[in-house]
Amino acid sequence: MNFVFDLDGTICFKGKRVTDKIIRSLESLQRKGHRVIFASARPIRDMLPVLHPCVHNYTMIGGNGSLISQNGQLIHSTAFTDDQTSAIKSLLSEYEATYLIDGEWDYSYTGSPDHPILNNVDPAKLAKRVPLNAHQSIVKVLILTATHVEELAERMSKLEVVMHRHKHENVLDISPNNIDKWEALSRLGIEKGNYVAFGNDANDISMFVNAAHSVMIGHHDELAKYATESIALEDNIEDKIIAKIDHLCEKYARS
Structure with a gap:
């Protein structure tokens, strides 16, 4: 079984x-035949x-699904179109926005130095901080x-992009x-119902919807609608996560 x-x-x-x-728990999953x-x-x-x-x-999915790496190599990236990039830059200027923007590797940042x-x-220190116009493509x-954040969000949404607000x-x-994360899993050839998902926020909804089993860490109102079960954020949270991984490892080995 795939564990995401x-x-x-x-x-x-x-x-x-x-x-x-937790790393040892994940390595154990791999040794027992899971991915x-x-x-x-x-x-x-x-x-x-x-x-x-x-x-x-x-295997790593980054940028909410825009980047995929396997065996330490980037194998796929999805960027904004040229028209979208131009429109985004225009809106950033119009609304005097500060931002963190990612290319495939390097980034641009205009926020507060203590953010x-x-x-x-x-x-x-694996990348370079570069001017916005230095990116050949932008992925996030x-x-x-x-x-005016609400007005900016409304206008951004009209550009046919995916937008999340983190809790x-x-x-x-x-x-x-x-x-989104499910689109990236599909690109990897993973079918609906052929994986277990662990997540905590709105950007995990797409993969929860299509998972065989989903585990929400903490609580998120929207994500909770799609979670099979949840684990409360408590002092022993890591031990509970490991116990759940071990349980699901055995469950899906049997199935």
Whole structure:
């Protein structure tokens, strides 16, 4: 069975690296014949520092589905069209927006130097911070502030893009049209009902809808509608996650 794990708020907490005991649990899944896939809003560049190098060759879905890596190599990327990119740049200027924008590897940032989101941006110094116009393609946009956020969100939505608002961050998260975690799983040849999903936020809804079994970490009102079960955020959260992984590992080995 395929096991798909979101990172932040699911197996990775407060921006810290996934702990060794969770990594050992995931390695055990692989040894027992299951396949572990990571699926995050982070670009691949920012997934690597929170994962032990022993799992860097696992399949990774980054940018909410716009990037796919296998065996340490980027095998697919989906970018905004030229027209969308032009329109996005125009709106960013019109609404005096600050942002974090990702190309396939490098990024652009205009937010505050002490914004907490910077703690998760290229902590391993694997990429370059470049001007917006230096990107050959753009795969993800995070709008941090703007003069009229609601109006900007409405106009962005008319560009045929995918937009999320993360529960714990007051940001607009924008991806190319038809890009989500389920679309990326489909691109990998994974069929509906042929995977188990772990997640915690709105950008996990698409993969929860199509999973054989889904586990919500904490609580999110929208995601809860599609979760098979949930694990409360408590002091022993990691032990509970590992126990659930072990249980589902055996359940789907038998089936």
